[in-house]
Each structure stands twice: as C-alpha cells, then as structure tokens.
Amino acid sequence: MSQKKLFHDPVLSQEVLSELVSAETRTIFDGTLGLGGHAELILNNFPNIALYIATDLDSQHLEFAKKRLQKFKNKTRFFRGNFSNLVSILAENKPEHPLVILLDLGLCSNQVDDAEKGFAFSVDGPLKMSFAGNNGAEKLINSASAHELSKILKEYGEEPLAVKIANQIVKSRCAPQGGGEISPIKTTQELREIVEKSVHPQNRKKTLVRVFQAIRIAVNDELNVLKKTIDDAFGIMQNGDRLGIIAYHSLEDRIVKNKFKQASQPKTAETEFSLHDIVEDAHFRLLTKKPIKPSAEEISRNPRSRSATLRIIEKIK
Numbered sequence: 424m425s426q427k428k429l430f431h432d433p434v435l436s437q438e439v440l441s442e443l444v445s446a447e448t449r450t451i452f453d454g455t456l457g458l459g460g461h462a463e464l465i466l467n468n469f470p471n472i473a474l475y476i477a478t479d480l481d482s483q484h485l486e487f488a489k490k491r492l493q494k495f496k497n498k499t500r501f502f503r504g505n506f507s508n509l510v511s512i513l514a515e516n517k518p519e520h521p522l523v524i525l526l527d528l529g530l531c532s533n534q535v536d537d538a539e540k541g542f543a544f545s546v547d548g549p550l551k552m553s554f555a556g557n558n559g560a561e562k563l564i565n566s567a568s569a570h571e572l573s574k575i576l577k578e579y580g581e582e583p584l585a586v587k588i589a590n591q592i593v594k595s596r597c598a599p600q601g602g603g604e605i606s607p608i609k610t611t612q613e614l615r616e617i618v619e620k621s622v623h624p625q626n627r628k629k630t631l632v633r634v635f636q637a638i639r640i641a642v643n644d645e646l647n648v649l650k651k652t653i654d655d656a657f658g659i660m661q662n663g664d665r666l667g668i669i670a671y672h673s674l675e676d677r678i679v680k681n682k683f684k685q686a687s688q689p690k691t692a693e694t695e696f697s698l699h700d701i702v703e704d705a706h707f708r709l710l711t712k713k714p715i716k717p718s719a720e721e722i723s724r725n726p727r728s729r730s731a732t733l734r735i736i737e738k739i740k
C-alpha cells in the first residue's frame with residue numbers, strides 16, 4: 424500500500440502534548456506507534472527529546488511510520504513487537520529520564536477500514552482480527568467450545584446473548600446432520616451472518632460491535648497484556664517519569680483507572696489505634712483526577728475519538 428493511502432487522526436493529540444509530554448521529557452516509549460501521528464507531533468513540538476523508542480505489532484504501520492519520521496532518524500528506534508516487551512526494550516536502549524510512556528490502545532482507523540486485516544464486520548475479509556496480522560480469529564472461532572466462546576462474548580463484549588450466539592457459531596461450523604463437509608468459518612461476513620441469525624434485526628449493529636470487539640480482545644489477549652504492561656511500567660519508572668494511556672472502551676479503561684488509583688494511594692494498615700494508618704506513602708501521583716476526554720470539536724472532526732479516555736500517572740519517589 425502506498426505511503427499516501429493510510430490515514431489515522433491521532434486522538435487527544437493536543438492533550439498529549441500539553442498534559443503528558445513536557446519540556447523536560449528526554450525519552451518517549453511509544454508502545455502503539457501506529458502511523459506515527461502522535462510521534463510526529465511530539466517530535467516536532469519537543470526538540471529536546473533525545474530518544475523516541477516505538478513498538479507496533481503491525482509491520483505495515485511500522486514501515487509507514489518509519490518513512491514518515493525519516494527526518495528524526497537520529498533519535499528514533501523502531502521495534503516490531505508487543506508493547507508488553509517494554510522492560511527488555513528499555514533495558515537495551517538506555518533511556519534518559521524523565522521518560523514518558525504512551526499507550527494509545529486499540530486500532531487505527533485504517534485497520535478498521537482495511538478488509539484484508541479482518542477486523543470489521545462492515546467489510547468482507549479473512550477472519551483475522553490480529554494486530555500481528557495472523558488468522559487468530561479464524562483459529563479461535565473454529566476451535567473454541569461453545570462454553571469458551573460464550574465466556575469470551577460475556578467477559579470481553581458484555582454480550583447478553585452470549586450463550587445463544589456461541590451455540591450458533593458452533594452449530595454453523597459443524598457438519599450438517601446426515602453428513603456433508605465440515606465447514607470452518609473463514610470470513611468476517613460469514614461470522615456476521617451467523618451473529619445476525621441470533622438477534623432481533625433492531626439490535627444487530629450493537630450486537631455485532633460487541634461480538635467483534637470481544638473476539639478481537641481475546642485474539643490479542645488485550646486485557647492481560649495491558650495489566651502486565653502497567654505493572655511492568657510501574658516497576659521500572661523513575662522519579663518524574665510519566666505513563667499516559669488512551670483507552671477506547673470501558674473494560675480497558677477500568678483496568679487503567681483501578682491500577683492508577685491503587686498506585687497513587689498510600690498503603691495503609693490496621694493498627695491498634697486506627698484502621699487506616701499510613702505505612703507507606705504513595706510512589707505515584709495521579710495527574711488526571713478526572714480522565715481527559717476529547718472536545719466536542721474533536722469528536723465532530725473525528726467521530727472515532729468519541730470513546731477515548733486519557734489517564735496519566737507520574738512517579739514521584
């Protein structure tokens with residue numbers, strides 16, 4: 424695909440520039456480089472940044488962003504891989520501090536629109552849904568039991584018809600009674616039709632959104648990766664380092680909110696005199712008492728930003 428064809432409007436970009444990065448920042452770890460939208464803005468606005476380390480699982484994105492950021496080649500380092508590798512990547516690249524870690528979770532617009540990436544129910548494509556580009560969703564949909572599928576739909580999609588849809592998926596991929604070929608489900612449209620059979624026409628779109636989201640989260644193990652990465656980041660952050668996360672749905676935002684809240688509260692213990700004696704001060708300060716949301720102007724310019732939530736935490740001791 425040509426350099427010109429890919430597009431993604433970086434979300435909450437002004438807020439990332441004003442609240443997350445500062446004139447003191449020396450290194451950025453951008454775990455979700457995407458098309459390099461945030462990266463370009465940050466590097467243009469903060470010439471003092473000495474090192475910009477970036478990861479993405481999507482090799483097409485990395486190639487695109489590398490070209491886009493060509494003029495910063497002396498300070499950029501790119502890695503194809505999961506941002507959950509941040510500890511080893513940072514250990515090898517010796518960042519200067521303060522360090523800013525940015526995670527802009529989820530998908531780029533072009534990943535949704537590109538049928539070949541197999542994420543969307545609105546276009547027909549191979550059943551992939553993997554950031555790394557493999558056929559993870561096809562494997563999952565054709566091998567998981569009805570029980571496993573309904574658990575995924577319930578936990579990751581909060582789907583009320585999880586059991587019914589899971590049974591319908593299993594029924595569809597099995598040989599018809601009386602023989603015939605087993606027919607694996609291979610495309611996004613086949614999955615769409617199966618889901619549509621299980622729901623009232625009025626609820627189709629919302630159900631499809633929930634089902635496709637749930638399968639994508641399972642294929643990429645998104646919530647566990649997020650939990651591990653936050654814990655690992657807390658473990659290596661030094662005084663003045665910041666972690667900023669943009670989440671796009673309540674399941675991931677809940678994880679960020681709870682982990683940030685816990686880390687920014689002092690440890691207390693029950694003593695003889697009080698139930699809440701502080702035994703250890705907090706090592707982090709929450710910079711976003713209220714989460715940062717896109718402005719009405721941003722939402723009207725880029726409707727896909729509407730569910731975004733940015734939370735930022737800073738290491739203080």
Ligand SMILES: C[S@@+](CC[C@H](N)C(=O)[O-])C[C@H]1O[C@@H](n2cnc3c(N)ncnc32)[C@H](O)[C@@H]1O
Nearest residue numbers: 433455457458459460461479480505506530531
């Ligand atoms: C919302 S886009 C980022 C857009 C980027 N901030 C920009 O301005 O262009 C999310 C990106 O993160 C990548 N991604 C998602 N999960 C990942 C993970 N666990 N490790 C590495 N990259 C991941 C996706 O492939 C996608 O390119």
